[in-house]
Amino acid sequence: MHAHIITIGDEILIGQIIDTNSAWMGRELNQVGIEVTEIITASDSRHSIYRSFQRAAEHADIILITGGLGPTKDDITKKVLAEYFGTDLVFNEEMWGYLEGFFEQLGRKPNESHRQQCYLPANCTTLRNKMGTAPGMWFEKNGKVFVSMPGVPYEMKYLMEHEVIPKLKTTFKTQPIVHRTISTAGVGESVLAGLVEDIETNLPDFVKLAFLPNLGKVRLRLTARGEDEAYLNQFLDQKVIEIKEKIGDLIFGYEKQTISEVIGLLCKEKGVTIGTLESCTGGRVAHDITSVSGSSAYFKGSIVAYSNDIKRKLLDVSADTLAAHGAVSKETVIEMVKGGLTTLGVDYALAVSGIAGPTGGTPDKPVGTIWVAVGNKEYIEATLVKGGKDRAKNIERTTTLSLNILRQFILKYA
Amino acid sequence: MHAHIITIGDEILIGQIIDTNSAWMGRELNQVGIEVTEIITASDSRHSIYRSFQRAAEHADIILITGGLGPTKDDITKKVLAEYFGTDLVFNEEMWGYLEGFFEQLGRKPNESHRQQCYLPANCTTLRNKMGTAPGMWFEKNGKVFVSMPGVPYEMKYLMEHEVIPKLKTTFKTQPIVHRTISTAGVGESVLAGLVEDIETNLPDFVKLAFLPNLGKVRLRLTARGEDEAYLNQFLDQKVIEIKEKIGDLIFGYEKQTISEVIGLLCKEKGVTIGTLESCTGGRVAHDITSVSGSSAYFKGSIVAYSNDIKRKLLDVSADTLAAHGAVSKETVIEMVKGGLTTLGVDYALAVSGIAGPTGGTPDKPVGTIWVAVGNKEYIEATLVKGGKDRAKNIERTTTLSLNILRQFILKYA
Secondary structure, rough: OOOEEEEEEEHHOOOOOOOOOHHHHHHHHOOOOEEEEEEEEEEHHHHHHHHHHHHHHHOOOOOEEOOOOOOOOOOHHEEEEEOOOOEEEEOHHHHHHHHHHHHHHHHOOOOHHHOOOOOOOOOOEEEOOOOHHHHHOEEEEEEEEEEEOOOOOHHHHHHHHHHHHHHHHHHOOOOOOOEEEEEOOOOOHHHHHHOOOOHHHOOOOEEEEEEEEEEEEEEEEEEEEOOOOOHHHHHHHHHHHHHHHHHHHHHHEOOOOOOOHHHHHHHHHHHOOEEEOOOOOOHHHHHHOOOOOOOOHOOOOOOOEEEEEHHHHHHOHHHHHHHOOOOHHHHHHHHHHHHHHHHOOOOEEEEEOOOOOOOOOOOOOOOEEEEEEOOOOOOOEEEEEOOOOHHHHHHHHHHHHHHHHHHHHHHHOO | EEEEEEOOOOHHOOOOOOOOHHHHHHHHHOOOOOOOEEEEEOOOOOOHHHHHHHHHHHHOOEEEOOOOOOOOOOOHHHHHHHHOOOOEEEEHHHHHHHHHHHHHHOOOOOOOHHHHHOOOOOEEEEEEOOOOOOOOOEEOOOOOEEEEEOHOOOOHHHHHHHHHHHHHHHHHHOOEEEEEEEEEOOOOHHHHHOOOHHHHHHHHOEEEEEEEEEEEEEEEEEEEEOOHHHHHHHHHHHHHHHHHHHHHHHEEEEEOOOOOHHHHHHHHHOOOOEEEEEOOOOOHHHHHHHOOOOOOHHHHEEEEEOHHHHHHHOOOOOOHHHHHHOOOOOHHHHHHHHHHHHOOOOOOEEEEEEOOOOOOOOOOOOOOOOEEEOOOOOOOOEEEEEEEOOOOHHHHHHHHHHHHHHHHHHHOOO
């Protein structure tokens, strides 16, 4: 089953926005066994859109189209679809009734531009878009399916999840395909591959294992295809158990969980509070933790001690330690943790100090030298994390690795 | 002058990575007067790549290809290029000599896979890639130009900036096109459009003004095309002065400057230090400030006071204020600034407290109620920033708006 994605919009061609929709769609389609074999971004011109429909129909079974459905003059997708299918735009009473109800709930009335959105190609089946006013449209012609959706990401995602993918599954009777994602942090792809080599080598042909690395994290994705979905699920659950036995401690979560979500669950389960003391990460770790809704239940705060003054004054790092070992040292991050536990009044504290770069390195401590410490009232552990030369990447990667160190420490001692 | 971009790689089609290269290329090409009329992502198959070359050659003058140049078996772009041009892959001695020199500097020797990278289609001109081992390749056929580059973003960008764009400009004698970008924060697109309406209405046909909004920021981009580049530059410089007269205070920077870079320059110029006190932004503002290399010269630190305990203990916010007005109030952010100036020992302090959502709102203080205060020893000013329901967007937008408030305050009082 081959799909082409057609994204319509000059704003993508001139680089004003990045097309993130196609990657998301590619991932979701792949998960149900539909392979995307081409993505085309077409301009807002009749000629460009029409040509892209013709070409996609030559090579794909499923053609998914996003964008160009708004009420402005630029948005001509509907007209070109009607022309392509040799039909007219007709007023859809049912759609209009739906919009009137939708606006009534908001205490408003639909306007003329909403009325325009109810003119749809005569041959389409509408797909209800609960996130906006432009419906999705489903067309079938010569055994091929065309689907048109708005380009607004959350509207497209709603339609894909609730309408398009379920309908594609029934229309094409796709083969069952199931997945498991295991998220790890702390070691690289090649080390992980070594640890699970036996399991990977012995996987049957209907199961694939992929390693997806990204700045401190590596996700392992198991994919199984076959006829019996219950069996596939059972088989992958067993493989996840086997992988967990090999790399247990490195796993921070499953499926779409983030490391900060996992830390949140862990803190709630253990009834502990946390805080961070950050130098080179400059608040990035605290930002990650607080990106989780409800984090105020366990995260009390952070001290971004960018200057040595603040390290001394608020975290009680001694002037002697700073003079003897420098701000980027095992000794300093350990004292930061001790001071932070008291100053923030938390059960667990994480400290980071390093040289994020691109300047500030010395022969002894090159750019990318980063110390992380984590502790509670009884124990403190320090780790040297080695980064590269890129400031932004060092900050991102250190954030992930230090959160993972905090997670492992809480698991060990709480 | 029309260009097509062809991006090669299964990892894009399955959604493992997002294609950010094309948007960057579209933007850069647009700036020199070359219009991108289509972007195609092709799979790593000979058939898909070959077909994309044929189609692009039918409709475009310039075909820019990225990806598929690595040393692994998947990477077949070179072979398909040679086939398309009816030529062979031949060993390029000059390229090999360059690689030997490149590795000698690193104290290493090139290996067999590097040797493979020196086999290039006989009809290409090589473009030196100082960021990696795979060269760019330039082909001309029937008046069309094909360029093949690695897909690694910084390698592609290096080649585009130093080789491809200069060569395209001379080959196609493109019409001069000049740009000015003015970055603003604090008011929306429609307000800005109203303020510069007179200027926009009176622009000659050879100048266009675009508004590019993004979470708290709006960039104004002026583009002029014509024959006389010096005149175009002079004309746009004059327009920038006129726009500045209308919206002076809202402008935070020009061209690619970020708001945190501008704050850095301002702090250095005025010789002042800064710090932040953050509740709902959870360290995001400090992270933005410290994303600038060298920020330790003026940024001393931040206290992320997520809990009321820390607001009281470290920032001396009174229990009475918290009880009477709540943590999200004008009174609390003002006390946070006062406490922060002392605790951090800085000249200027910025405080943020709000309800980022999606939960935690009340009828009086709905999600998106966010207070920002900024002050020095003499003055403190507080502002209510209204956000929406989305946690991540509220945090991003508040970060931009509060940094802009800090910038304006320093400009006013330092």
